Every structure is written in structure tokens, then in C-alpha cells.
């Protein structure tokens with residue numbers, strides 16, 4: 027597979043369990059996402075170990091802070107050599123522009139920089155609690171347009187917004203979609219969900235999938251099955 031579509035969310039508390047899963051995978055079958063839990067537990071050494079095994083890494087730390095702090099954080103991610111890094115679009119224009127500028131010295135070697143719009147665990151009522159009267163779709167479109175104006179490579183959104191975003195912002199603007207649930211798997215805390223095949227058909231470029239793979243009895247087999255369905 028030249029450009030694997032699945033980004034496996036490595037949300038393990040146990041490093042040995044994580045590595046035994048990773049050791050059964052081929053870097054051509056997926057990329058790996060390191061998020062807040064594992065990065066807090068195991069730090070940059072984990073990212074380096076995954077690189078050493080030949081995997082490309084999405085560092086999903088969702089930076090959300092003042093422009094100077096976020097710029098330095100994304101530069102630190104670039105120093106680690108990750109494939110993709112992200113910030114929260116709600117950090118605003120100046121923050122996203124600072125993040126983009128911080129990656130300029132890395133040229134072709136820079137990570138892809140994307141911004142989180144509305145978390146896939148959120149629905150209309152959650153936005154209302156925050157005083158936002160827009161629908162998730164409208165809020166995603168607003169934040170994704172701002173992200174594109176700031177020169178970032180794409181956004182994290184749900185697959186439900188993918189078709190509209192592709193027509194609004196163009197094919198090249200990357201859409202990374204968590205909230206992916208193969209049929210029969212548990213929804214958990216996710217709210218805006220879709221199956222892998224439907225998400226790709228809707229316009230997702232990359233699918234973030236965690237628990238349906240990592241909590242399965244045979245994680246490698248579930249990943250193979252998803253990749254098989256996507257190639258049909």
C-alpha cells in the first residue's frame with residue numbers, strides 16, 4: 027500500500043502491549059497515531075521507537091495555546107521527524123499562522139500541519155453548552171475555512187462533514203477523520219461516526235481508528251479486514 031489510509035490510534039496504557047501489537051504490523055499497512063495518553067506516559071522516546079520500526083507517526087497532541095507556545099511546540103514535533111502534527115483551529119488565526127511559519131525552515135521535510143475543528147465526540151448540544159448556536163457542520167465549515175486561509179494542510183473533522191468540505195475547500199485540503207466505527211463495533215464516547223468504507227466514499231483522506239482495532243481480540247486481523255474492504 028503506497029499511502030495507507032488507516033491511522034491507528036495507539037491509545038495504550040501498557041507499552042509492552044502496544045509494542046507487541048506494533049511488532050505484528052507492516053509500516054505499509056497503516057500509520058500510527060500517538061496521542062496525549064501515550065505521549066504523556068512515554069514521551070518522545072516512543073515516537074523514536076516507532077520511527078525506528080519504520081512507521082510514520084501522526085503526533086496528535088492538539089496544541090491549543092498562545093501563538094508563541096504553539097509555534098515552538100510544532101517546531102519540536104518537526105525536530106522529532108513526525109509525519110503529521112496538529113493544533114486546535116479554535117486557537118485562532120494568529121496561532122495557526124505562527125504554527126505554519128514555525129515549520130517553514132523544515133522545507134520538504136516538514137510535518138503535515140492540520141487543525142482540529144469540532145471533536146468527533148461532540149454533537150449539537152455540546153456546542154450549545156459552549157454558547158455556540160451553529161450546527162456541528164456549520165462550525166466545522168467555519169473553522170476549516172479559517173484553517174485553509176492560514177495555509178495549513180487540512181483539518182480533523184468527522185466523515186459527516188467530508189463531502190461538503192471537499193466541495194467548499196477543494197480536493198487537496200486534507201480531511202483526517204476519527205469517529206470511524208466498522209459495523210458492529212461499539213460507539214463509545216464518539217458521536218459523529220461512520221464506517222471506514224462510507225468515510226472514504228464521503229471524501230475522507232485518512233481514517234483514525236483506535237479502539238475498534240486495539241481493543242479487538244485480534245487487532246491485526248481487524249486492521250487487515252478494514253484494509254481489504256477499502257481496497258475492494
Ligand SMILES: O=c1ccn([C@@H]2O[C@H](COP(=O)(O)O)[C@@H](O)[C@H]2O)c(=O)[nH]1
Pocket residue numbers: 035037061142144145146147182183204205206214216234235236237238
Ligand atoms: O475529533 C477528534 C480528534 C481526535 N480524536 C482521537 O482519535 C482517536 C479515536 O479513537 P477511537 O478509539 O477510534 O474512538 C482517539 O485517539 C482520539 O483522541 C477523536 O476521536 N476525535
